[in-house]
Amino acid sequence: MKFREYLPLFEGDLWSEGRRRLGDKLELYDSMQRQINNRYKDVVTYREFIKKFCALNVSSGMHELLLSMDPCTKWDAEEISREIEGTSATDLGCCDGTLTIFYALNHPEIEFTGVDMCHEAVDIATEKSRARGAKNTRFVCADVMSCEGEYFSADTLIAQGSVYQFLPHLTDYNRNFMETIRHGLRTGCKVILSQSIPNKSDQFRPEKVDGYKLLRYDTKTVHSLPLETDLSSEIAVFRTI
Numbered sequence: 071m072k073f074r075e076y077l078p079l080f081e082g083d084l085w086s087e088g089r090r091r092l093g094d095k096l097e098l099y100d101s102m103q104r105q106i107n108n109r110y111k112d113v114v115t116y117r118e119f120i121k122k123f124c125a126l127n128v129s130s131g132m133h134e135l136l137l138s139m140d141p142c143t144k145w146d147a148e149e150i151s152r153e154i155e156g157t158s159a160t161d162l163g164c165c166d167g168t169l170t171i172f173y174a175l176n177h178p179e180i181e182f183t184g185v186d187m188c189h190e191a192v193d194i195a196t197e198k199s200r201a202r203g204a205k206n207t208r209f210v211c212a213d214v215m216s217c218e219g220e221y222f223s224a225d226t227l228i229a230q231g232s233v234y235q236f237l238p239h240l241t242d243y244n245r246n247f248m249e250t251i252r253h254g255l256r257t258g259c260k261v262i263l264s265q266s267i268p269n270k271s272d273q274f275r276p277e278k279v280d281g282y283k284l285l286r287y288d289t290k291t292v293h294s295l296p297l298e299t300d301l302s303s304e305i306a307v308f309r310t311i
């Protein structure tokens with residue numbers, strides 16, 4: 071399934087649609103959006119902030135709206151879907167499950183687990199999955215950095231646009247994340263990371279990660295008409311060794 075058959079491109083006016091979805095929460099949303107990059111004081115405070123922001127995003131439908139208008143999401147999702155293999159896959163930081171469900175519908179033979187620390191997101195993901203007819207998903211509320219769940223031993227592990235939130239206190243968060251979770255992964259596991267790249271210092275430095283072999287690294291810049299700007303995205307695919 072192509073991404074746009076699953077989630078049609080939103081071509082309306084983002085601001086009026088945002089106002090319609092958020093209603094009297096619009097101001098709160100705007101102020102949280104502005105705070106997100108300088109909110110970090112300590113990990114606990116940051117995670118509580120992210121949980122609240124995520125709850126607002128999913129309950130208003132803003133998360134899915136933003137996915138439906140970001141051209142990079144289409145590229146990431148289709149590339150990631152092509153890479154998924156094995157019999158089990160885990161999506162870390164799955165939010166409202168929109169993308170997890172897309173992967174699950176494309177791979178009915180694979181069991182998908184979406185993990186997110188925001189329980190509103192997990193509840194909505196479960197509902198969406200049922201409504202969209204995906205029978206091979208389950209959604210779990212957990213902090214992925216505890217590295218405790220058995221879902222870490224899946225054949226494919228996906229983290230799309232979420233690693234920067236897992237380790238907000240670290241600059242080299244991708245490498246740190248991969249090193250931290252390596253002990254919970256089985257050898258031969260495929261790890262797919264993707265993210266948009268606001269600045270070069272956030273880029274993947276895959277050659278430096280112990281315990282992994284890089285299979286693929288690609289980046290793409292797409293012009294977003296609704297946002298009137300170029301957006302860049304990158305995908306890195308590894309195998310644990």
Ligand SMILES: C[S@@+](CC[C@H](N)C(=O)[O-])C[C@H]1O[C@@H](n2cnc3c(N)ncnc32)[C@H](O)[C@@H]1O
Pocket residue numbers: 120121124137162163164165166169185186187188191212213214215229230231232235236
């Ligand atoms: C930017 S969103 C990306 C969502 C989704 N992967 C996508 O591309 O649509 C990041 C998600 O990661 C979740 N998250 C952040 N830190 C987490 C943690 N430590 N454990 C579990 N989930 C976390 C947030 O709640 C949020 O839903």
